[in-house]
Amino acid sequence: MRHRLDVSLNDMEDRLTYRIVRRLRAEGAPLSRNRYFPVFEAPEGRRALRIHKRVSSVESDLLALDEPSRIRMSKVDGRMVRMELHNPRLRARRTVYLSRGEFSILLESPAGDLLRKALR
Numbered sequence: 001m002r003h004r005l006d007v008s009l010n011d012m013e014d015r016l017t018y019r020i021v022r023r024l025r026a027e028g029a030p031l032s033r034n035r036y037f038p039v040f041e042a043p044e045g046r047r048a049l050r051i052h053k054r055v056s057s058v059e060s061d062l063l064a065l066d067e068p069s070r071i072r073m074s075k076v077d078g079r080m081v082r083m084e085l086h087n088p089r090l091r092a093r094r095t096v097y098l099s100r101g102e103f104s105i106l107l108e109s110p111a112g113d114l115l116r117k118a119l120r
Contacts, residue, residue, distance in 0.1 A: 018101050020048035021055070025105070055105050058096055061085050062111035068118035 020039065023031040031039070039045040065071065065085060072084040081103045085094045098106070107115055 014101065017044045017048045017051065018105070020045055021051050021101075021105060022108075024048065024052045025055075025109070051102060051105075055098075055102055055109070058083070058085075058098070059106060059109050059111045061087070061094055062106070062114055065114065068114050068120075071115070071118040073115075073118060 020031065033040055033049075040049060062071070062085065065087060070086040070088070072086075074082045076082050076097065079100065081098045081100070083096045083098060085096070087093070106112065
């Protein structure tokens with residue numbers, strides 16, 4: 001049985017994780033992994049680093065596409081977004097399952113405009 005405290009703690013951890021991810025992705029002064037080493041030793045920091053790498057990979061694949069019609073999205077269980085990327089030049093298809101937090105970070109990225117067009 002989960003208690004209210006457990007839920008709020010997980011929410012706080014998620015908020016901290018995604019704040020770290022956003023700092024890693026900041027253009028002006030991104031969070032330095034060397035300078036803030038203790039942050040990345042904590043579980044939230046390690047998770048943030050994994051999310052950052054994953055979102056960056058999906059973002060680069062999105063930017064390689066030239067039209068939003070090559071992106072298909074659907075919700076899975078109300079918590080995840082399933083995204084299919086079709087790249088005809090490479091004759092490749094990539095299927096990614098993103099959490100709501102990861103998807104919101106992608107919407108804030110340079111690939112966000114392409115995603116918004118694909119949602120229409």
